[in-house]
Amino acid sequence: MENFVYRNPVKVLFGRGQIAGIGAEIPAGAKILLTYGGGSIKTNGVYDQVRAALAGRPVAEFGGIEPNPRYETLMRAVELVRAEGIGFLLSAGGGSVLDGTKFISAAAHFEGDPWDILAQHAPVRRAVPLGAVMTLPATGSEMNFFAVITRWETREKLAFGHPAVYPKFSVLDPETTFTLPARQVANGVVDAFVHVLEQYLTYPADAPLQDRMAEAILLTLIEEGPRTLAQPADYDARANLMWAATMALNGLIAAGVPQDWSTHMIGHEITALHGLDHAQTLAVVLPATMLARQEGKREKLLQFGERVWGLREGSPEARIQAAVDRTRAFFESLGVPTRLSGYGVSADTIPLIAERLEKRGMTALGERQDVTPAQVREILALCV
């Protein structure tokens, strides 16, 4: 096992009716900015529950944060935070709203150009405290300190992370997710599944507990994903998906083991260039990554095949191919295509994406830092 430092102070309020308790979690007297996205919180009851929980308290609003939240939009919220003396940010929505809110939190009192937080990993010295009502099980943003932001004018999608932007609390009420479109639920299952694999499908580190916990999340997603898509208002199915998505990216299964994240890095470029949903890019890139990099990932691929898909027969090569096929079939069964052609994107994009990563200095991705631009091209060739 590798050395690690683990700390996750997020208070999770999980279950029915938990929005009612958020008033007690926000410092008295703080001027609150409620952030949200396209307005679904106004039709699914979340907005009313939040306003009721904060009745009599000073609450400003900032709506319209997009999927793949945009720097340009968020900087308007930053102006508002500064002008209004906002003391607490409350995100109500999915991972994009929360990621955007984390950026607002870090940028509001940043000295210098806030873009440097993303482009230069400039240190965050002071953040506006934030909380979340999470209405979409997917990104895990509710229990981590990461955010991914897109600069629309330059088509750049970049990440940052800092403990200062951990949510003080996150409400996870499965009932608030019953009305989500099936596409978003399916995307959430894929997103969480790939988050686990980025931390699990590397090389053995003699960390059997982390391995089994990762497999526990994968098996739960395989079971609960189809169940919750078939019965969106089955409380327990949705609750299990929600908790699995949170556990997939709260740092726990990453403790003491190597991590990959090359699928995410390649996927971000596909979203930036072609507008695919984040999870769609992962569904495309992951199977190709598993095939192209099967030599370095051989032992974990075989373990994944055996423990997650029950593959015990045949040669190692056949079992690896079967594990990839089963994973691909799982994503497709959720309604998420796993080829670029499924989204109308041609092989022309391959050199563009490899170049963009190269330009950003991302020339040594993966758990062994051996995914070069040449291998990115090889992976993308398998995505067509």
Added chain:
Amino acid sequence: MENFVYRNPVKVLFGRGQIAGIGAEIPAGAKILLTYGGGSIKTNGVYDQVRAALAGRPVAEFGGIEPNPRYETLMRAVELVRAEGIGFLLSAGGGSVLDGTKFISAAAHFEGDPWDILAQHAPVRRAVPLGAVMTLPATGSEMNFFAVITRWETREKLAFGHPAVYPKFSVLDPETTFTLPARQVANGVVDAFVHVLEQYLTYPADAPLQDRMAEAILLTLIEEGPRTLAQPADYDARANLMWAATMALNGLIAAGVPQDWSTHMIGHEITALHGLDHAQTLAVVLPATMLARQEGKREKLLQFGERVWGLREGSPEARIQAAVDRTRAFFESLGVPTRLSGYGVSADTIPLIAERLEKRGMTALGERQDVTPAQVREILALCV
């Protein structure tokens, strides 16, 4: 899944050499009290590492905290904290030292009789901040806010818990545990195993991720326990046991599911009366609990048998018996007897223990609050 609130802010510093970093985790200027037990930290190198990490800083010492830490001893430390104006407590040792240090933390500024924290669950309003160097994988105390304290004069063993006594940090360096006696390591495996079962072996709550995470810890303990007993200086084996013991009782697998804890409550009385090690009492009471309460625990016993012990053949009754037998055999294989007779305790103790629990108002234990004094007697009759 049941509603839950989960928050665990402990910073875990895991791995070789992590003690060297504790200086940065303790507020500058705070007068530190280093607490420890029988002095093993002076022979295993921990004391020297701690003193080196805190060189030049004001450090007082309080040694001699016993296994099953005693109220009478701890109150002497409380006097010291008050007299010396101690601002930070640093526990170096196993779960007993840390539990004792949590009590010192809560009692130092308590207004009234500190015994009420244990006997009356009096609220803790102010605690001295504390950190831990954990040298014994077992209790999970390093990542929770619970403590169990014994009052020697009245032979009472009572628990308390409060978020104010979460350690600010816990160092887990597997190398500091290489010199532990085999009996303590075996006890640690049993302790962690039973911690998991108190949170898992109840009734189904449609919480498959929590179930699988619990099973992940059990399987890891079954694998790594014997491995680390056979090779005490195998770093990874000891690291895996250590992390499994921490994960067994940091609140995570308890989130959203029912909990039992009757084995612990009965076990505490056996320790208080007869001086058995905590884990020894659990090894005795658990198999009897599984048998006596198999009706209410039927579904989870069958799941435990199948997923943890691979028991898929035979009638449900036969599989439940086999699951109990396998568990008992596992404890015995570690060198921990699973009958009262193995410790020279006779059936005469049965009415005494049932009466003591009754006197304390513990007349409705377990996940359904249906473990009455009569059932405690029934369970204990199976322990002889």
